[in-house]
Amino acid sequence: MRVAAVGDIHFGTESGGQLRHWFDELDQCADVLLLAGDLTRVGTVEEMEVVAAEVTDLPVPVVAVLGNHDLHGNAAPEVTAVLQEAGVTVLEGDAATIPVDGSTLGVAGVRGFGGGFIGACASAFGEPLMKEFVGATMQAADALGAALDGLDTDVRVALTHYSPVADTLMGERPEIHPFLGSYLLAETIDRAGADLAVHGHAHHGVEKGITPGGCHVRNVAMPVIGTPFRVYRVGG
C-alpha cells in the first residue's frame, strides 16, 4: 500500500493553491494522504477553509490529525468541522479503515503531546499542572493504543502530530525535546503494533527513525521533507 503523508504545512489565508496541483495527481503514486497536523498557523476557521479547498475532492482519501497550531485559536471543533465538510477524516483517539485493492489500510490517529524521552522525560509527579501535563500525554497514548487495538486491517499506521521517538528530532535543540514528543506514544505503538508511525511538529528534525520495538517512524513535517508529501510503500 502506498501512503502519502505531510505535516506542518502551516497555511495562512494567503496560502491557497500552493499544494493543490500536486495533490490532484496523488492517485498516480498513493492510495491515501495523511495530514500530520499543524495545517494552519493559528487555528482559525478562515485558515482551515484555505486548507479545506486544497484537499476537497482529491482522488485519494484524506485522513488528518490536528496539531498544536490548529488549536491555538481555541476553535478545534470548528476547524475540525471545516475539514470534515471537505471530506477529510479527522482522527483524535480513533481510527479509520480504508479499502485498497482488496486489502485494508487502518490509520489510528491522535495529536499526542509532549513529555520527552527515556532518560530525560517529565514525570506525573508534584504540582497538579505537571501531573496534568504528563497526564494529557498518557491519555493520548492510551487513546492511540485503543484505536490501534480496534483495527483489524492488513496494514496499520499510527498518525500523530507529536513525535513518538527522539530519533526524528535530531537537529532540534535537546532542551525542547520534551515539547516535541513523548516516548509514551512509541511504547503504545510497540505494544499495539503498527507497520508505520507518521508524525510532524519537529521542523528541524530528520525524516527517519524507529521505535525501540522496531516500528518505522517518519517525520513528515514539510520543512523536513521539503516536498508536498512523501510516499511510503508498506505491507508489500
Place this chain on the structure above:
Amino acid sequence: VPDRAVYRPSTAGNSFGDVAWRSGAATDDAQGRRSTHVDDIEVPAGEPDDYLSARVAAALARTPEVASLDISVRVVGDAVLVSGTLESVTQREHALAVTQAEVEPRPVRDGLTVRELHDPEAPEDLP
C-alpha cells in the same frame, strides 16, 4: 543586591525603548545612562540582548500573520538579525515589520527565507 546579576525593571535611568533595567552595582555615565558591574564584568546599559531576543521571538509567535516559533532572533552589534524559513512572502514581510517595531531604533537584518518545495521524490519501500 549589589553584586549579583539580578535583572528587574527600574523606574529611573538605564532605559532602552519603553523598558528600564537595573542590575548589579549601577553607575551613571555623563549622559545619565546607567551601566552596571557584576564582579569585574561591565554590563552595558539598557535591555540585555538576551531579553530583547526573547521579546522579539514572543512577538513573532503571537502575531497571527506570522505565528512562527521557528524564527531565530539574535543581536549582532547594534543590529537585530532574524533568520529562519517561513511559508510565504507575506509572512516574511509581517515578520520583518513586527521585528522592526519591537526593536526601534535598532536596524533589523533580514536573514529570512521563504519555503520552496521541490517535486515529490520516489516512494520509499518499508520492509
